[in-house]
Structures are given as structure tokens and as C-alpha cells.
Amino acid sequence: MKRISLLALTFIFSYVLQAQSIQQGLQYMDMEQFSSAKKVFEQLVSSKPTAEHYYYLGYFYAKTGEADQAQAQFEKGLQADKKFPLNEIGLAEVKLMKGDKAGAKAIIDEVIKKTKSKDYNVLLRAGEVYISHEVPNQDPFEAIKILEEAVKHKNVTEDAYIFLGDAYMLTKKSENGPKAITNYDFAKAKSNGKSGKALTKRMEFNLFGKNPDYxxxxxxxxxxxxAAPDYTPIYRKIAELYSKAKKLDSAIAYYDKYMARSEKSDEVRYRYAIFLYKTEKYEKALQELKAMEGKVKYPEFNRWMAYALQKNGKTADAQSFMGKVLQSGIKLFASDYECLADIAFANKNNDEAYANLRKAYxxxxDDEGSIYYIRRIADSLYSQKKYVEAGKTFEEVIAKNKINKKQFVIENYVYAGYSYMLSKENYDKADEIFTQGFQKYPDYPKFLIYKANNRLSQNSNDINDKALAKEPYETYLAETDKLIEKAQDKEKELAKYRKDRAAAYNYLMGYYYAKKDLPKSKEFAQKIVDEKNExxxxxxxxxxxxxxxxxxxKPTPNTKPNTKPAPKTGGNKPK
Known part of the structure; x- marks a missing residue:
């Protein structure tokens, strides 16, 4: 057996240490310990400025959103060794980050062609590039094409399967769901079921459907x-799940566990401040953000400061920070325009607020929750008694709404109708809206009561005149008779309608009384007694x-309608 030379052993040992260090840096990134990861990659470049080390430092910067810093490292990597292909993949990612999708694709295609699809790391990182950033700077279909080649390699790792599963998910095509699951399962199997990252990805799939079972x-x-207690992000994910379920105390408790296991860095504390904001702990979020001011360099910092300041009633300071956001040139989100709207509302500039809410929408x-931006405009107009404008805006909400939530839809019909009714010049329009609401939801007969109220509002002497309210009241009684008859617990069902049925009986009692038909009037009076009114x-x-x-x-029985709508249950956008 040949003896291995000391020089060869030294080379092998050095290579193994280098690989371990890169892997350690990547593991820190998976664990969301970004300061530690950065430190590892910087030390690698400092001790040995190779093309590979420059690539992974650039990779870190790219994944944390610092395109210019990433580009500088990739360029240094190319200078160190033009034949090392990953730095070209890195430069393609920078182009993608800056919106040059065609330029990125040209580079990636050329590198894959040059390496003949035989370099696993090229395929892995090229595929990852296409799914690492937000729309429109992503292309899951290109990622799939590349990663399907990557998973054919003998030395395939769990990451390739995870990235491929993510790519199938990002296509947002239902037929690709099973393919995503298959690849997440392959990732689990590759790690022998011990990788927290792979296990979590598989379970996260269940959160993407409608009405997920939290x-x-x-x-x-x-x-x-x-199973994987060292996988730090699982504590954050549990916290976020509790937050979605509105169990905020449990959410904070698990995020505290995440913090206790994370590195004690400014970046981790910054993420904690954002989580506090999202769990509606606005005062504490602002305290944390103020402590981070000047310590974190993320361009989004000003955004979160503006949000937290506005929620704490510090309008002038919020406006100042939103000004910095606008000046920075970063991509604006709907939430930015909503914050600007909130600032405008606080400054009593409603027109500006409405304009920003429309920009948010x-x-x-296509986001079903975006309809709340228009709803906020409608609510504001209604509260200002600008009823015609409010009615039109509530109708707009009805037309554009994508939320399949019965109560939300019903209340928009109610407020649209009442807006027109209270304007005192659009009674016919109000009648039309209430009719439409009842046609859409015949199991919500209250629309018929609103319709009767609208007709009574037109003429306080309606009962002695045209009796326009008679028809909706009679229909209401007939419809609720059916609902009560079908119910297993008839008394409980009657209790839901008792007050409105009494209003209908009262009107009809008065109507027949005015017609001098005492037996018929007494018939409805008896129903008031029989149904145990008080x-x-x-x-x-x-x-x-x-x-x-x-x-x-005779005195005319009191038939004055109640023109106050039902209490609101969802007028403001949930956070």
C-alpha cells in the first residue's frame, strides 16, 4: 500500500477544513444566524481569498438583499479565477435582483452550457437564483428546468429537492402541488428525517391552501x-403560526424562545421588533426599533419605523420616516400606501388618504384582502355623512370583492343601502340594493326589514297612504315562518327574528286598524302576544x-323605522 505524503495529507486536511467552514456558514444562514454566517465567510476570504470564498461571501450578501455588495465580491472572485463558474452565477443573480431578467438568463444559460450540466453546484445555485427573490425578480419555471437536472446527480443534496419543491410551489399551479410534496419528501428522506429544514418545508405546504388547519x-x-431541537427557525415558525391564529401571547412566548436560541445580534433584534409590530405590540415594537436605529442598514428599517410611529400616534415622526422611504427608491408595497393614508387621516386630509388607499388597492x-382599502374609504365617507359617495363606494366594494365571507358581503349591501336611504334622495336605489342583498342571501331576511325601513323613511304617513312597507313586511313574515318551521329548535330560531317580526306585526296591525278592519288588526296583535314579546x-x-x-x-300606531344600521363587524383592514 502506497504511503500518502505529508504534503498530500496537509492538502486534504486543508480542503476538508475549508469545505467544513463553507458548510458552517451555510448552516448558520439556514439557522437564521446571519451575523455568524457573515463572519465565517469574511474570515474565509481574509485567510484565503479564493474564487470560491469570494463567491460565498457574495452569496451571503445576495441572500440578504445587498446587491451592490454581492456584485463586488463576485467580481473579485472572477478576478481570482475566471474558470470558477459560480461567480458568474452570482453576477446573474445580481442582474435578477436589479430587474434584468433577460441578462440574468443569458449568463446562467451560458454557464450551464459551458459546464455541460455536469457541475452539480452550478445547477443547484443557478436554480436557487430563480426562486430567491420576490416577484417580479423570479422565474420558478426556469428554476424547475435547471433543478430537475440537478437532482439527477449522484451527489445530490437535500437542498436541491427543497429548492425544486419551492419552485413548484411558486408556479401557483394546482397540478404542481403533488410535485412539490414529492420533492419535499425526497429532501426528508435524504436527511433520514433529521433535517429540521426539510421537515418544516414539507409541513409548510399545508399552509398554502385555502382555510389551512393551523x-x-x-x-x-x-x-x-x-425531533430537531437545534433547528432554531422552528420556534419562530411556531410563533408566526400562533400570530396568524390571533393567539398573540403564545406567539410572543415562542418568539422569545427563538430569541433565546438565536445569536445576540442587531439583525435578530430587528426581526423581533418587526414580529412585535405584526402581533400588534406597537409600543414595544417602537421601543425595539428605536434601539436599533443606526445599527441596522436595511433600507426597510425606515418603513417599519414609520409604521410603528404611526400606530403610536406620532404622526409627524411617521411622516418623516415615510419621506425617507419614498426618497430611498425602494419598491413600495400596499402597506406603505396604507401608512401614508393613515398619516393623511390623522392630518385631516381625507382626499389624500383616499388617494393612497386606492393606490394600495x-x-x-388580485389579493382578496386588498378590498379592505376600498372599504376603509366607504366607512370614512359614511362616518362623514357623505352618503351618496359612501353608497357608490360600498357598491364598488361589492363589485370588486373576492372575499368569500358571508358576513362581510352582507354588511356591504346593508351599508350601501343605508347610505342611499340616509341621503334622502336615493330611496329607489336603496330599495334596489336591499333587494339585491336578499336575492343573494335569502337566508338573511333582515334585508326585507331594511327595505321596509327605507320605504317608511320616504313617507312618515306611509301606513295611511300608499302602504309601501306592507309588501316587504309581509314577505319577511312569510320567509321567517319557513325558517322557523325548518329549524330543529323552533323557539331558538324564533328568538332570532322576534323583534323584527313584532315590528312587522305592529305595522300590519296599524295598517288594518287604519282600514277599520278590527278583526284583522287583532289577528296581528294576537301574534305579538303569542310570540312572547315584551x-x-x-x-x-x-x-x-x-x-x-x-x-x-284614533292615534296612528307608531311605525317610525329604525334607520340605524347593524353594528359594523369588519370595516377596517385586519393587521
């Missing part, structure tokens, strides 16, 4: 936490039942 995912997350018209309306019915005949001079 309870089931939470249970699985906690199993992952027990226009930025994300108070003045019961006394009125009992008094009428005692009459032997209708006096020559």
Missing part, C-alpha cells in the same frame, strides 16, 4: 421541534285586543 400544522411543528387588486309593543297589542270597536278618532 391546529394540525402547529402539532406537526411541535413534533419537528422535538391598485397595487394588489314592553310597549306588548302593551299596545293587549290594549288593542280589548277593543270592541274602533273609535272614531
Amino acid at each position: 391546529t394540525d400544522v402547529l402539532k406537526e411543528y411541535k413534533e419537528i421541534m422535538r 391598485e397595487l394588489t387588486p 314592553g310597549d309593543i306588548l302593551k299596545k297589542a293587549e290594549d288593542l285586543l280589548k277593543l270592541k270597536a274602533i273609535p272614531e278618532v
